[in-house]
Amino acid sequence: MRYLTQRYSMPDDRVKATLTDIGTEELAHYEMIGTMIRQCMQGATCAELDQAGLAGYYTMHDHGVFPADPNGVPFTTAYIACTGDPIADLSEDMAAEQKARATYEHLMNMTGNEQILEPLYFLREREVVHFQRFGECLEIIQGIYNGRSSCSCRNARRRRP
Numbered sequence: 001m002r003y004l005t006q007r008y009s010m011p012d013d014r015v016k017a018t019l020t021d022i023g024t025e026e027l028a029h030y031e032m033i034g035t036m037i038r039q040c041m042q043g044a045t046c047a048e049l050d051q052a053g054l055a056g057y058y059t060m061h062d063h064g065v066f067p068a069d070p071n072g073v074p075f076t077t078a079y080i081a082c083t084g085d086p087i088a089d090l091s092e093d094m095a096a097e098q099k100a101r102a103t104y105e106h107l108m109n110m111t112g113n114e115q116i117l118e119p120l121y122f123l124r125e126r127e128v129v130h131f132q133r134f135g136e137c138l139e140i141i142q143g144i145y146n147g148r149s150s151c152s153c154r155n156a157r158r159r160r161p
């Protein structure tokens, strides 16, 4: 959602296309993760869910797949983080990809199950590629602004370089 939202304020079609491509791919990753969670929870008894620390989750969502972090904090649109400033947004996207890579590595450390590890290896690799692609986008944008402010407001106050 973040990338599909930020794309509108990008001043270069190549960067817009990259954000659209990666944003669309991330939706497919959500489908993969949702499927993995569903497969892991499917058929689990209440006692098994309780033992896994998922009693609260079960109370709110049964065996459904609900977008929340491991502490039960639900996804919010605040995570979309669109500032409208191409340099700020792309810099944050690069950090987001590194955080996603680290999270996948932490998940891999938590399991020895090959059926879980294989898709996590794949997803981790994609985050590395996304980080690199956003780095290329940032170079394009920095070339366009060439040290000038990337603020799009016509009457914005001039800033010192």
Ligand SMILES: [Fe+2]
Binding pocket: 026, 097, 100, 126, 127, 130
């Ligand atoms: Fe990614």
